[in-house]
Amino acid sequence: MLSTSPRDVIAPVHRRHGSGLPEHDLRFVKPRTADELHSLITGADFVLGDWTGELRLDRATLALAERCRLIVQPTAGHDSIDVDAARELGIPVANTPGANTRAVAEWTVMAMLMVVKNALVNHERTRRGEWWMTAAADEGLHDLAGRAVGILGMGRTGLAVARRLAAFGVAPILYHHRRPVTDADSAGLPLERVSGVDELCTRSDVLSLHVPLTGDTRGLIDRRRLRLLGSGGVLVNGARGPVVDEHALHTALRSREISSAALDVFGDEPLTGEHRWAELDNVFLSPHLAGSTLESREAMTAGALASLDTALRGGLPSTIVNDVAGLHMPGPATE
Template identity: 55%
Template sequence: MPLPVILSTSPRSIVEGPYQRRHASMSPHELRYSSRDPKQLARDLAEADLILGDWTAELKLDRHALDAANRSRIVVHPTAGYDSIDVTHAAALGLPVANTPGANARGVAEWAVMAALACLKNLTLNHQRTRAGEWRMVEASAEGVYDVGGRTIGILGFGAIGQGVARRLHAFGVDRILYFDAFVDVDSIDGGAPVERVQSVAELCERADVVSIHLPLTPETRHIVDAENLRRIGTDGVIVNTARGQVVDEDALHAALVAGTIKAAALDVFSDEPLIGAHRWADLENVLLSPHLAGSTHESKQQMLDGALRSLDAALRGDLPRSVVNQVTSLRLL
């Protein structure tokens, strides 16, 4: 009897290391790697019993790809974000989609804190000036170099990453941490740091000096940080986005950065990725840019792939992983 086929849509270079460490303990199976060509991908998907999503999020599992995967029992995505998969259509097909939450929480939280500090200190601009032979020590404070202690931090989305940001910033002496999350309601976090839940995104942006975004991209969160909320953050305000580019209205953000109606932004994610070649962010001095690497630390990548492989192994044994995101309650049986 042929072994069940796990089809990895993630590149071999991403999967191979974690897979070599884990595959011997997994239920018997055959691992294959999909083509990046759409026509060949459809043929590969037709032969898959289980699917590992694309860690790079470049290869999309849209409705046509999912229709081709007509014998698959489950899709397991190796990151927390899963917007590269049409989860609604998967649900209509009875195909569960699971993600891998929390595996990169430390890496992303560390990046967000680093970026907030860099923006408050005008780090990128002063690095460029010093390299060019300028010495602006005296002018620095007037140009807006700030302590983080005593600032009000607003965290949009208060899951594992948002709470990790709060813990780390509390250690810097930040004693006013606000958050907005429709599903979390706490007044302190691990370590005893006090936090305050606000009732709206508007209130968070109005009161915070730094807004750090940690929401998934859904129809409800698309452009949730719009022009009006950017105005509320104000001219000394900083926005950090490690979530998804489309959570922010990027046109409005770009305009605000050009006009100086917001101090600075740190962007690890963009609406259109990869961000290659000439682009509109390149000429701005008040933006820190990063190629979607906050969760790509060596440790995070290992943990994400390891978690996804554990979920696939559970599915091979007939068990549904706990992290299903599209409300399908059993493996698809064909």
């Protein structure tokens, strides 16, 4: 088996929980380069995807994986894998949904509080010895319960965010999703489904994104929709960077067309060195860590290893995302 995930994520699960995998040839891509990946993937029967998204399984890479029977991505998101190319090659791709739902939901609510309380600016002021006890409110210091919060994408993570917002007294919680939330999932939650993305942007003071990156969602929050959010609006993105037109967002933040943003994800990652977001004082930044708590990493890896265990016993995991109906069975090697 080939793992493109960092070694320190998978090794602790072997030690703590046990697995059939140590009895097999387990190899890690190290150093973490595309060339090293290409040299190793040709001999892999199973591939564990990269939870950081740094190493991508694109069409050219997958074409080298002639022996690969299954790819398991240890996260819910699988946009670092060309699932269409894998389907054409007959390679099933399984993801690991729900493993970091709690962590992302907690980060999201924390980020909302950071921006509606203007926490970063006032932290810096207090650190410098300035005391803005009463003046800070004049700039816009709010209770979260008084904000209209909209959730775009009401899957596992969106629902987890909604449950936490309800505890803060946010009501109603606006959302847009391709289908209504079931009564079982929405029990006790003050949810209101709106008809479209435009309405959600128009009615929300705080807009939180929880959609996967697909052809339909790429650039979904563009300049026009940021203007619908308005000058008092807040954008929180813990989904994927390219869901937002980042040039339009940067412009909107710089010109105060929206109030502020909290970003855990970016179009180009890792975000290192000098970058444009550093010039802004109305954006809260974090390095794609929302779902990377120690607890989430344990859950992601345990879930991925459970899928691999199923495959090693000849079964197909239940979380296949590319409509391949069975393990890939490569033909006999030819001279």
